[in-house]
Each structure stands twice: as C-alpha cells, then as structure tokens.
Amino acid sequence: MPRQLFKDPTATVITSSNNELLGAMIAKDGQWRFPHNDSIPDKFKTCIIQFEDEYFYKHPGFNPVSIFKALRDNISSGDVKRGGSTLTQQVVRLSRKGQSRTYFEKFKELILATRLEFRASKEKILSYYSSNAPFGGNVVGLDAASWRYFNREANELSWAESATLAVLPNAPSLIYPGKNQERLLTKRNTLLKKLLQNKIIDSLTYDLSIAEELPQKPYALPQIAPHLLQKVTQSYYGKRIKTTLKKSLQEQTNRIVSNHYNQLSQNEIYNIAVLVLDVKTRKVLAYVGNSPTDNEHQKDVDVIDKPRSTGSILKPFLYAAMLDAGDILPNTLVADVPSQFGSYNPENFDKEYDGAVPASRALSRSLNVPAVRLLQEFGLDRFHHYLEALKLKDLKYNANHYGLSLILGGAESNLWDLCKSYAALSSTLNHFNDTSSEYFTNEFCEPTFLADNDIDFGKKTSEKTLFDAASIYLTYESLKNVNRPEGDENWEFFDSSKQIAWKTGTSFGFRDAWAIGTTKDYVIGVWVGNADGEGRPGLVGVQTAAPILFDVFDVLPNSNWFSKPFDEMQEVDICTKSGYRASVNCEEKEQKFIQLSGLKTQPCPYHVLVHLDRNEQYQVNSSCEDLGNITHKTWFVLPPLMEYYYKSKNPFYKSLPQFRSDCLGDNAISMQFIYPKENNSIFLPKDFDGKRNELILKIAHSKPETIVFWYINETFVGTTKDIHDMAIIPKQGKHWITVVDEFGNEAKRQIEISQ
Template sequence: MTGRKWLRRSAIATASLVVLAGGAYFALDRLDRVYPPPLPAELTVSTEVLDRDGQLLRAFATVDGRWRLKTEVDQVDRDFVRMLVAYEDKRFFDHPGIDVLALGRAVMQFVGNGRIVSGGSTLSMQVARLIEPRENRSLGSKLRQMLRALQIERRLTKPEILQRYLTLAPYGGNLEGVRAASLSYFGKEPRRLSVSEAAMLVALPQLPERRRPDRNPENAQAARERVLDRMVGAGVLSQREAQRAAVEPIPSARLALPALAAHLSDAALRKDPSAFSHRLTIRKSVQEGLEAVARSAAQKLGPKLSVAMVLADARTGEILGEVGSANFFDSARSGWIDMTRVLRSPGSTLKPFIYGLAFEQGLIAQETMIEDRPADFGGYRPRNFDMSYQGDVTIREALQLSLNVPAIRLLDAVGPTRLIARFRQAGVTLDLPDKQAPGLAIGLGGAGISLRDLVQLYAGLANGGKVNVLRDGTEKIAPTGVGAILDTNATWQVADMLAGVKPPEGARPRGIAYKTGTSYGYRDAWSVGYDGRYVLGVWVGRADGGPVPGLSGYVSAAPILFEGFERSGLAAVALPSPPPGLVKQKQGELPVTLARFATDEAGLVVSKATEPAPRIVFPPDGARVALDDLVSGAQPLVLKLQGGRAPFRWLANGKPLADPIRRRQATWQPDTTGFSTLTVIDAAGRAASVKVFVE
C-alpha cells in the first residue's frame, strides 16, 4: 500500500471515528435528557442522633426497615477504600463509567469457560444497579447498567459516586452501607479498620446473604481470603500482612446499633421530624457510663423501680448525660416515661437554698446555734424524718443532718415567697398545690419540681450563684441569659457545709458537695451533687408514684450519685476556695447576734423589739464605688443606717468590720474590686443588707 493511500484511509477512519463519537455523544446527550437516572440530591438514609463530637448515639431505621447510614468518603478507612477500588474497579478513577478492558476480559473468560467468571462491572455500574435494582441477570439489564453508569459519570464526581456506593452497598439482612455493616459486625465506625475487617467489608456486597459472617462464617472466611490474595497480587498488601489478617477470627454475631439517650433522641425527632441528623450536647462516653449505672442500680433496687439521671456542665448549662429511665423498653418500670421531666416532690433537696438565703441576709453563720425541737408555725408542725430531735445544733450540723425543724425556722425568717422568687429568677417555677401561695411546706418538698429543674438550680450553686439554663441540643432556639440564685459568699458557705456530708457506705470519696431528699410517703428518693464544674442529679422511684417502703435519698439515690460521677469518666474539679474577704468563724468568735438563731411567736428574728428593723440608707443598694478614690487618701466609705436597736454589728462579705458600735454610722475601706455585700445586724438579731460594686 502506497503512503498516499494509507494516509487517505487513515483520514477516512479518523473522520468516521469522529463522526461515530459525535453521534454517540449526541445520542447519549439526547437520551440523557429524556431518560435521566434517578439521582436525588440526598439519599433516603437512617435518621441519626449524634453526640457533641459527632459520634453516633442512636440510629432509626428507614421507612422500609433498612439500616442505611449516610457515609462520606472521609469517614471510611483509607486502606479500605484502596482495597475496594483495587478489588472491584482498579481503573475507577480513569474510565468514564465503563471499563472496556474489564468488559473484554469478562467476555473472553465467558467464551473460554462457558460460564461467567467475572462480570466486568465498574463501581459506577454497581451504583446504577443499587439505585435501580434489577429483577434478573440478563444482557439487557447489563446494557442498561452500562448506560446508567455513563449517565451517572456525567452528573457526579468520582468521590460522589464512591460515596453513593459506600452508603448503598448491601451487607446482608437489612444492612446497607459500610457504616451500618462495620457497626453491626465489628461494633465500631469504619474510620479505623484492621486489614481483616476491611477485607471482609470488601467481600460481603458481592453475595451479602451467602457470606454473612453471623450465618455463614465459612463462606465469609473464604471470601475474605480471596480478597486478601487479590490484594497481595495487586501490591496493596504484603504477604505477611495478608497472612496475619487471614488468621483473625470471623465475627460470630451481629451487634445491635447504638441506642443511647433514647428519651432525648425521641424528643429531638419530635421537634424536627424532617431532619436526618440531630446533634445533642450529650457526650457519648458520659451517656454510656450513666446508662450502665442506671441499669445496674434498677436491677438491685427491685421490680417496678426506675432511675433517672441528669449530668450537666454548670459553667455552660450543657447537659452531658441524661437518663430518662433505667430501661426504655422495660414496661414493668414504665421505661418509656422520661422521668427527668416529670414533676415530683423534691423532699429535702431545696433546703440548701433556704440556708443560702439566710447566709445572704446575714442571719446565720455556720456555727450559729439553732433549735431542733418540736415547733408550731401557725398550725404547721414539721417533724424530722426519723421522728427524733437533736436539741441545740449548729447551722452546719442542721443542714448536714437534714433536720426539718431548723430548715423551717430559717424559711419562716427569710420568707417562702422570697425563696420562690429566687427560683424564678434562676429560670425554675415550682408547681404549688392548687396554685396556692407558697407556704413553709415547700421547704420539705411540698411542691412539684422536675429533676432537670432541680439540677439547674444546683448548677447555680456550683457556678458561684449564676444559673445557666440547661440545654441539650434539641432546642430550636438556644436559651440565653444567666439568672442568679444566691450571691457568691452564700453559695460557698452552702458548698462548704454540703461537702462535709459523709459519703454513702462503700462509695469512694470524690470531693463533691451533695444533698439527698426523700418525699412524703417514700415515693421519691433524690440525690444531687456537684464539684467545681459538674452537677449530677439522681431520682429513684416508681413512675406511677406508688410508695416504696424503705426508699430514701441517702440509702437508695446517693450510692447511684457517687457511682454515676465515677463512671462518667469526667475528671473531678475541685470546689472553689473561699471568696476574698470571707472568714469562716469559730463559735467563740461569733458576734452575740450570730451566736444563736431564734424567732419570736410572730416569726420575727430574735427579740421583741419595738424599734423598726434596721435599714441601710447609705450606700444605696446597687451603688458603684470607685476604689481609686478611696485608696488615694480620701476618707473611707461612710456607712449609715436607720432604725434597729443598738449595738450594731457591721459585716462586709460576711467578715466583721469592727466591734459592735452604738452609733448609726460606720466606715468601710474596701480592698478589692467587684461586688460586695454590706450587712448590719442589730441587738435583736435583725439584719439588713445592700450590694455595692467597687470599681
């Protein structure tokens, strides 16, 4: 053949190929518009509830009952992806959807062996089959997959195609996608897989039912070995790596997918049912520890009894762990009821706030003596839990022993209305019987409160008096604002006393301040504790409110509290040091007005004074004082009062300024900036306080 003829034929052949390619492209483009592949922007996947770090807490099956977890390429072990591409489609990143060389090899093998040896399918073709399942294997269905693969490649990038495969590939039963398979067979996310695990997950989708390791372990092992051998031949693995992987055991059972925080997960779905992903403030490790403690405790407590727990970060208000019941699916314990939100009687758990108000008003010190004897408050006669009385006790002993009469004496002095107002200021409203005005009974549990709200109040004690509204991540609008429950000095005094309560028998000391409570009729047992940052609340009882003989906060709930802190995995944070200027006085150092707390028949503190109660007229409450002016040589701040009976004792942040004086004027030289509380106590034990800000 002459050179001229060869050039002419080459030109004709080239032109023909160009025309054919152009015609094919035009036909494909035309067909692509008329007959597009079903590629929704978002796949229908299982709804997931995630913790604060993105770890899976709970998954919900799709409407058709499939466990299909959305999977991104960067969520999967890189070695697994390398093995998958090398085994299924080694030219995946180079071909347009169809691997002509692989198809040619498959045809030659079929002709030579009389049966299908390899299918020549690319990952793009397999995605086509997954989005449009075929009823049978035929030449027509194969051609359709090829066409769809070309269409898919025109619409999606290679990583997007790989992402679809990783999400939709079948793994036996109702498992779809590599994440669901890894969690079910290995109990972990596929971010870090062993060579053996990766090889098995590569092998399963070809024949998922025949190779299920929980039902056909021999087939699964053989399929894994074929993948390992292929990887050695492809240079992906060394012979030694493959040999080590081949001797690892095959998983013998299918594991349940994570199902943590059941009540909170349901709440998240109810608030946003259209979302496929919900992120909570929960920390998975904390949640696992609390749920294990609750299950174990409920089994020891007996039938029909349940346990609820809430653990929060007092500094942020974020809930790190929440258990609504010991077992969501236990009908005998009414496990489906979220007991963290149910209103129940709090027993003695509100007492610390009564003492805090009394400290704040300068009525008591820790070593102040108070009577624990039968008393009548206008017809209300509180009795102690054990029906006995201690006589004269210190304030510290009265709170640590949870004595009822002293608490009601103090509540009568500070006023139940003021206590309720402080709770509202902290974002919590008690449920009062028949919507009546607050009475003294609220000090012993005569009102309703939820475990969540109780933990929110105690979070204020752990946070220097500032209360952050608790949040769990289900809120459409995150709560804002910080309320105050007590001042810093009062919260420290309360924490110092509660930290001295003896831990329950067998519990390891942790350096927490805690309080227990038991409701009337032995229906609810409570324990709430906190360190310098974290607050944990525990409720024990029956969901139906039935009495449980022998139930008590100290015996039933306190051990769970200490074990919950231990199993949460959180590092203990030390309780705060005393605020600047606060002095913890011994009993002999107390001024006469703080030596003993007593009230008259009308409930007024101490004496039958005829004079009006003392009132600080300067500085006014909320005044701002410039420290520089006071330190630079000017006169100290002058303090003035009206009313009251001399002599008068002045205190700044709980520390006496000087000996009692008879004049209604005194001076104060502040030594630090910030809020300070000035208190004056007269000879009748009546007190008045103002807050000033030194700047």
C-alpha cells in the same frame, strides 16, 4: 439525574464527643442504614476498588472493556454470568432501586453514570456506594455492616475484615455471615490474594489475614445511652448526632447504676436516673435515663425529665435566698420546736426537736421544721419568685397552691432542671472568682447534649443574676458538711477525698429519693424510686440515692474547692452561741466572713445583761440588794419553748436564775404550750382492758418552779410545779385548755377529742 440520589430513611445514630458510637435506632423501613458518611477507611476503599472496579479512578463512569467482556461471556453462555458495571454505575443502580436489570436499563445507568461523574468527585461517589450498598439481611452501608458483623467502627477493621465487607455487596442475598461460609471465604481470600499480588499487602499480612475467622452472626448494635437516643430521635430522627457524652464515663455510670439496681430491686425499687453535667461548659457528660429493669417496670421511660416530688432538695435554694436577702447569717439560730401553721403540722424526719439550731446545721441535717418556719418568715410568694427565676418548668402553679409544704416536697420538679440549677449556682461562683468579681447575664441557661452547641453565658455585669456569690459559697459550705452515707462518714480525714456540696431529698410516702452534688467542675444528680409512684420502706435519699452519687463522683477527676468570694464578703464579729452579729452582751465572739447583705441583720437577741447576787444564784435588783453586792453578767437566754428542747440536747445550757424572793419589780414571765398544738383533733385509743388512754398536756414555763393551775372548760383539774405535765381523760368533743400561773399569767388552747 435527581438532585438527591438517595431518599431512603436512615437510622438515628448518636456518638460520643470523640465520635464513638453510643447507640442507634433502626430506620423506619426496618433497615440498619446509617446516615450518609463521606469518610471511607483506606483499607475498605482499597478492597472495594480492587474487587469491584480496578480502573475506578481512570474511567468516566463506565468501562468499555469490562462491558465488552461481560457481553461476550453472557451471550456465549446464554445467561447473565458476568456484570460489567463500574462502581459509579452501581451507585446509580442503587439509587434507582426496583428497576429491572435489562440491557436498556443498563444503558440508562451508563448515561446517568457519566452525568454523576461530572457532578460528583470520585471520593463522593465512593461514599455514596459505601453508605448505600447492601451487606446482607437488613444491613445497608459500610458503617452499619462494620458494627453488625464485627462490633466496631469501620476504620478499626483489619485487612481481612475489610475484604469480607468488600465482597458482600456483590451477592448479598447469597453471601451472608453464618451462611454460605465456603463461598464467602473463597471470595474473601481471592481478594486478599489479589492485594498480595498487587503488593498492597505483604506476605505476613496475607498469611495472618487468611487465618482470620469469618463472622458467624450479626452483633447487636451498642446501646450505651438508650434514653438519650430516644430524646435525640424526637428532634433529629434519621441523623447522625455527635453528643457531649464521654463514652468511658457513660459506661462506668451504667455499671454503677446496674450494680445498685441489683441491690435495690431486692426491695422492689426498680428505677434509677443519673445525670452528670460539666459546670464550666454546661455540657452533659453522662445520661442514664433509667436502670436496666424490665418492661413491667417501665425500663424505656426516661425519668430524667419526668416531674417528681422534690422532697427536701429545694432547701438549699431557700437558705441561699435568705442569705442573699440579708435575712439570716450562716449560723443564725433558728427555732426547731413543735409547730403548727393552720392545719399544717410539719415534723422532722426523726420526730425529734433541737429547740434551736444554727441555720447551716438545719440545712446540712435537712431539718423540716426549721425549713418551714424559715419559709414562713421569708415569705411564700417571695421564695416562689426565686424558684421561677431558676426556670423549674414543672412549677406550674402559684405559691398559694403549694403552701408551706413547698419546701418539703409539695411541688414537683425533674432531675434535668434541678441539676441545671445547681450547675448555674456553681458556675456563678466560678465566674465571679475567675473574672473581676463579675456575673454573667445568661448564667441560668439550659445545658446541652449536642457537641456542636456552645453555651453563651451572656454579657458580664456587676449585678448578680439571682443569688450573690457569697450566698452561694456559704450555702455550699453548709452542704459540704452533710453527713455522708455509710462507709464514707470520715471522708474529711483522707487527703484524697473529694469536697462535695450535696443534698438529699425524700418525698412523702417514700416515693422519691434524690441526691444532687456539686464540685467546682461537675454536678451529679441521682433519682431513685419507682416510675409508677409506688413507695417503698427504705426509699430514702441518703440510703439509696447518695451511695450512687458518691460512686459516680469516685470515677470523676478530683476538683479543687470553690474559692471564697472576698469581694462579696466582710469579716465581722459573730456571737459564737447564737450565730448573730455579736452584740455588746456576747461574751464569746469569733471573726467570721459573712455576705455583705448580712450586715443589716440584727445583733444577737439572745444575750441579755442580768443582775445577780454575789453567789450568782439569784437575780436581784436595787430593791433587795446593795449595788456594791450586785454582779452584772451577760446571759444566754432562749424563749421557753426553744429552751425546753434545747436543754435536752445541750447539757451545758444554763437557765436564767430566778429572782430572789425578797426582790420587787416586774419580772418577765412567759409560758407556751408544748402539747397539744392549736386546734388539734386528737384520738385517744383504748388499752386491752377497754380503758381509754390519758391525754398528756405539756407547757414550758420561763420559771419552772412556778405553780401552774390547769383548767378544762373552766373546770379546775390540778396544779403542777417544776415539771408542767398534766394527764387528763376528756370526753368526746371540743374543749378549752387553760393554764394560769401564780402570777396571773394565762395561756389557752382549744382541742377536739374524737372517738
């Protein structure tokens, strides 16, 4: 008797956290044979014993009476008309497949059956039989047969259905659903009659049972999470794996993805991936690796772990890192002006500029230029170190390889790692508030889809793991204000609406659209695009991925918003206009909680004390005005280039008054080029009449009323006043543009004109 009775390959089976079947992959030999199952439903157990071996619990592995009757009938008929095998003998025969059915072989089976009875319990022998008996076609075992013939679990079968399956192994090659219906019906009803006669079922149950129809054809097995099944098969082939997925949530998410796929495919956008994580347990609740597309569009590719361009999805990590380092406060004004960094020329999505914008609003609006300028200020290597700490495995190169484009999608990551990182931030904040303001050492751990795996968050510590709780909270406060997709814009006016910190991303060329959101309890990540990398117009995070994100959040329970981590924060006076810590010159102040590291930030640099005449029309000093007539007033002043764009978006901004003409002294004057940018290569197209278009030069001057003199290659071309725009038609080649104001201040810029 071999130690392992059955060595046949089995199907890979995954179930939900409640043991509901999610999917199965056929065994290597092409059989639907589920892994061995010790649990046998009572109805099937009763039916198989009554049909095959009524004295199963009384014999030692063989039944002498049955053997004698079988020999008598077979000898008298001259053919094999009856078998005398017990269920134990049948288990032995199933394990010794391919053996000829001779009397000598029967004797071997009898001896081995007695040995099996000594080794295994009756229940174990029954489980061997139910897991390995043939049920017709390529269906082996009760579990597979129940799903193939009745589309549900074996423990949910009726008496009639259990009886049908009990009689099938007796002659699986002849009795098969859809064929030999009369013979199958006769055998089933005969068994049901026996159950009635033995008072196992009552007459009503019998009448209802014989009225039930027989199965006509096999059902396809459920494929509710096919891409997770692929992933499980790689490591657990042929095993039954209980996953962390919630079946109802998985099915709802599948329907949401299918509905959006039907719409997006009209624009030739074919692939979608969605991942849902439980923040507190770090378990996967829903796993949709791809949309229900076709083979031409890689429907079998699991996009969740595939590297894709990140777009703007990394911006919250930079914002949190700068808060954590004390480099900015939540609403610190950051520059949003045309910028060039060597040959790199980032632009906002709408091609416009705000001049200056609070850092939190720059994040919630996903402005590109402020993000790149903040990354340059923070340090590329420094930020790259933070990303490495997040364990983004597709970040394979050093910081210089990516450059400043790292923050706008220059790097690649995958949905799994990004969701894992957002879940770690949310969990850090939860743990800090749930404990005595402590962190856990293993907060940035891998999520799991295995139900038996419990995440170990490590030991408690007073030291932050990566970001402090206050920086995470303030980042989420900003992300909560991201403009929601169409139809959900006024969410804050509804009491039942969810508070969600979320972020979108769109890669260059409209190839990838991202949306990742988190509440206190859940993280949802969505990727939309084409698996082959083809870009499509309209493939933008807020338009394609965000609606899916909020549809999935709508089927999840509501969560409370994160608690404020007061132990990592302090209330201070903040300058309302600049977002910096208030200086003595700030007129409008408000009390705000900031992260403790923010206490080292500088006071507001944009409010200065100025001296005005009595009417507050001009700046004056003691050289031109009596001290008694001078009004001392604080003024909000931005640098010229920031001011130029800021004024167009902020009509109440007042430029600093000019000095009165009779006043002496050094007045701070500055000017900056708006266009062209440094070392620009410019192409001037021709009109329909063949004339080349003009190049419009622009500068911003701290005193617009000043006369400015313009030169090209030291050749004077004109002057401007108030509005400093100059139109020129330069020749092909490199040129120096020089501007000099009437006070002798000078600025230069080199350009190249190409044909």
